[in-house]
Amino acid sequence: MSHPKIAFIGAGNMAFSIIGGLVKQGFDASQIWATNLTEDTLSSVKDEFQVNTTTSNIEASLEADVIVLSVKPQVLKTVVEELSDILEERSPLIISIAAGITAKTIQEWIGAESSIVRCMPNTPALLQCGASGLYKTEQVTDQQAEIAEQLLGAVGITLWVKDESGIDAVTAVSGSGPAYYFLFMEAMQQAGEALGLDSETAKKLTLQTALGAARMALESDDDPATLRRKVTSPGGTTEQAINTFNEGGLSALVNKAMKAASDRSEELSVILAK
Numbered sequence: 001m002s003h004p005k006i007a008f009i010g011a012g013n014m015a016f017s018i019i020g021g022l023v024k025q026g027f028d029a030s031q032i033w034a035t036n037l038t039e040d041t042l043s044s045v046k047d048e049f050q051v052n053t054t055t056s057n058i059e060a061s062l063e064a065d066v067i068v069l070s071v072k073p074q075v076l077k078t079v080v081e082e083l084s085d086i087l088e089e090r091s092p093l094i095i096s097i098a099a100g101i102t103a104k105t106i107q108e109w110i111g112a113e114s115s116i117v118r119c120m121p122n123t124p125a126l127l128q129c130g131a132s133g134l135y136k137t138e139q140v141t142d143q144q145a146e147i148a149e150q151l152l153g154a155v156g157i158t159l160w161v162k163d164e165s166g167i168d169a170v171t172a173v174s175g176s177g178p179a180y181y182f183l184f185m186e187a188m189q190q191a192g193e194a195l196g197l198d199s200e201t202a203k204k205l206t207l208q209t210a211l212g213a214a215r216m217a218l219e220s221d222d223d224p225a226t227l228r229r230k231v232t233s234p235g236g237t238t239e240q241a242i243n244t245f246n247e248g249g250l251s252a253l254v255n256k257a258m259k260a261a262s263d264r265s266e267e268l269s270v271i272l273a274k
């Protein structure tokens with residue numbers, strides 16, 4: 001792994017996880033800078049990973065090869081404008097993980113056609129079990145794209161989308177996806193309780209089943225539809241449940257829900273560009 005100088009602007013949850021993943025993989029901590037407006041957050045990241053820290057975004061960015069924008073979307077414009085001279089003059093690779101802000105909007109704020117990789121990680125990245133969609137502007141070199149993959153790869157799997165609109169779809173699938181599974185787990189736990197199990201038993205059975213099913217789907221050569229057919233005996237209990245889901249229009253409902261998430265992601269990009 002090459003060790004470029006990386007500055008994380010905003011040392012919150014996501015930056016903490018990515019830095020943790022990088023350091024765990026043997027990335028040289030002395031090449032990493034993390035910034036935050038408050039010293040408290042910085043001391044925890046410094047104590048944990050021995051990276052360089054500063055409350056000055058400019059100081060961290062002055063010599064960085066890669067600048068990771070890991071602040072909340074609402075403060076991104078202020079941060080980009082603060083750094084715009086450095087970003088324009090030094091042309092580092094910019095990696096933005098801020099939800100809903102397009103690469104084009106960031107280029108407009110900088111006032112230059114910068115190399116930008118826009119990423120949509122998801123919450124399991126906090127456990128290094130994430131799934132990130134990545135989009136790159138045409139200015140990004142192959143080497144820079146590889147760096148972005150290494151960086152987000154430190155907290156899970158990475159997949160590229162060709163068009164930036166693909167990030168709206170990624171948001172609907174993996175970005176918001178953990179909440180869909182949580183919702184399904186809630187419903188299964190409640191249904192288990194309605195069938196007479198105590199709450200703890202219903203919860204444990206639901207969660208372990210979700211883990212087991214996910215591992216089977218990931219580790220098997222069969223796709224999920226084949227796995228489902230294999231555990232659905234004709235006339236059996238699973239078939240009764242699957243038929244009930246199908247009669248209730250589960251596929252159409254999932255389709256509708258994810259289209260709504262994708263549309264909202266697109267709308268938010270317009271709102272956040274202002």
Ligand SMILES: NC(=O)c1ccc[n+]([C@@H]2O[C@H](COP(=O)([O-])OP(=O)(O)OC[C@H]3O[C@@H](n4cnc5c(N)ncnc54)[C@H](OP(=O)(O)O)[C@@H]3O)[C@@H](O)[C@H]2O)c1
Pocket residue numbers: 009010011012013014015035036037038041057070071072073075078079097098099120121122123124175
């Ligand atoms: N968490 C997720 O699962 C997830 C998933 C997908 C995308 N994202 C994106 O990842 C980004 C970071 O999310 P997060 O969950 O890590 O948020 P977070 O924990 O709030 O981290 C953001 C950090 O930026 C700091 N900050 C605020 N203003 C700053 C400034 N001007 N200069 C430097 N640092 C500043 C904040 O400090 P204070 O707290 O002191 O204000 C905070 O520590 C967001 O844009 C979010 O959309 C997150």
